[in-house]
Amino acid sequence: MAKRSTPEVNAGSMADIAxxxxxxxxxxxxxxxxxxLNRKLPPIQDExxxxxxxxxxxxxxxxxxxxxxxxxxxxxxxxxxxRQAAIDFLDNGGQGCDYCQGQxxxxxxxxxxxxxxSLQHTRETDYSTYIAIQNELVxxxxxxxxxxxxxxxxxxxxxxxxxxxxxxxxxxxxxLESRIETIRDMYPMKLSxxxxxxxx
Amino acid sequence: MSKFKKKKSGDLPAISTASLxxxxxxxxxxxxxxxVMREDTLMIQNDLPFADQVEKLQKKDLVMYIYAGKPSARxxxxxxxxxxVQLNDKFADVSDxxxxxxxxxxxxxxxxxxKLTTSLKxxxxxxxxxxxxxxxxxxRAEAFxxxxxxxxGDASQNFQ
Numbered sequence: 001m002a003k004r005s006t007p008e009v010n011a012g013s014m015a016d017i018a019x020x021x022x023x024x025x026x027x028x029x030x031x032x033x034x035x036x037l038n039r040k041l042p043p044i045q046d047e048x049x050x051x052x053x054x055x056x057x058x059x060x061x062x063x064x065x066x067x068x069x070x071x072x073x074x075x076x077x078x079x080x081x082x083r084q085a086a087i088d089f090l091d092n093g094g095q096g097c098d099y100c101q102g103q104x105x106x107x108x109x110x111x112x113x114x115x116x117x118s119l120q121h122t123r124e125t126d127y128s129t130y131i132a133i134q135n136e137l138v139x140x141x142x143x144x145x146x147x148x149x150x151x152x153x154x155x156x157x158x159x160x161x162x163x164x165x166x167x168x169x170x171x172x173x174x175x176l177e178s179r180i181e182t183i184r185d186m187y188p189m190k191l192s193x194x195x196x197x198x199x200x
Numbered sequence: 201m202s203k204f205k206k207k208k209s210g211d212l213p214a215i216s217t218a219s220l221x222x223x224x225x226x227x228x229x230x231x232x233x234x235x236v237m238r239e240d241t242l243m244i245q246n247d248l249p250f251a252d253q254v255e256k257l258q259k260k261d262l263v264m265y266i267y268a269g270k271p272s273a274r275x276x277x278x279x280x281x282x283x284x285v286q287l288n289d290k291f292a293d294v295s296d297x298x299x300x301x302x303x304x305x306x307x308x309x310x311x312x313x314x315k316l317t318t319s320l321k322x323x324x325x326x327x328x329x330x331x332x333x334x335x336x337x338x339x340r341a342e343a344f345x346x347x348x349x350x351x352x353g354d355a356s357q358n359f360q
Contacts, residue, residue, distance in 0.1 A: 018224035029235035036349035123329030128249035
């Protein structure tokens with residue numbers, strides 16, 4: 001018997017099928033890569049234990065009221081000025097801080113290890129305002145950490161952190177980690193978030 | 201004089217579409233690899249606030265999502281306009297958060313349990329009262345690592 005040639009399969013509809021799949025995946029998936037401000041919450045404390053004693057000059061009080069006004073140390077302030085005010089406070093270096101470059105004002109914080117930023121808000125404060133302030137305060141810490149990291153290791157702190165989290169980074173990660181720790185110890189992020197105030 | 205008969209001209213040769221499936225498949229594979237499946241259907245408005253000092257959320261499988269905001273327009277008749285919490289695909293009460301965290305934690309491997317992060321996707325217009333209630337519940341559930349998920353942009357845009 002003569003060999004019968006198999007008829008060619010028509011591939012004309014292949015494109016349609018592939019388009020269908022493509023559109024399905026376009027619709028059901030997202031490409032966004034989430035990013036945000038990382039925070040660590042404090043454990044719940046016993047009501048009866050008194051808070052650790054802090055000198056008033058070591059506390060930088062930021063309050064956001066229900067009209068979303070920003071009060072820094074009881075004075076009203078614009079959002080754009082909060083960052084510099086926080087930097088000045090943290091970097092003051094009243095005593096025991098040889099790397100600080102601040103005014104060394106005895107009425108402001110002693111050193112970055114003791115300086116605490118207290119962020120208070122009311123229940124009516126908008127979340128977006130709160131995030132804006134958080135962002136500025138984190139920016140203040142990042143500014144100081146970057147400055148010190150640049151001085152000591154010739155690399156900015158944010159870059160070090162990005163490299164540390166990057167799986168493809170092929171440098172020495174242990175060294176990087178110890179450097180990050182050093183910088184974190186120089187400017188520890190002490191951001192206290194008190195329970196919201198009841199508005200009257 | 202067939203010798204001088206000209207070839208039929210005028211109709212163009214058809215463009216071959218044989219490689220079209222290949223091109224589409226290439227696109228398809230790109231999208232399959234570069235994207236993730238949308239996990240939750242949002243029932244709330246979710247305009248995240250702006251921030252520029254952001255860190256990327258690593259490892260999607262170690263993140264728990266808590267959404268909060270006003271119910272979106274088509275749910276407002278049923279649920280009102282007060283900001284609410286959404287867990288997974290449905291509205292929830294603030295007191296359900298602890299149970300939610302425990303369940304999420306239970307579904308993860310033992311060695312990863314302390315690396316779980318909670319991502320707070322909260323609408324910018326929400327009052328902080330609700331957010332602090334959520335935070336208090338997270339502290340009760342001992343889920344201390346949180347991430348205020350934001351959009352990338354200047355902080356002053358939050359006031360517009």
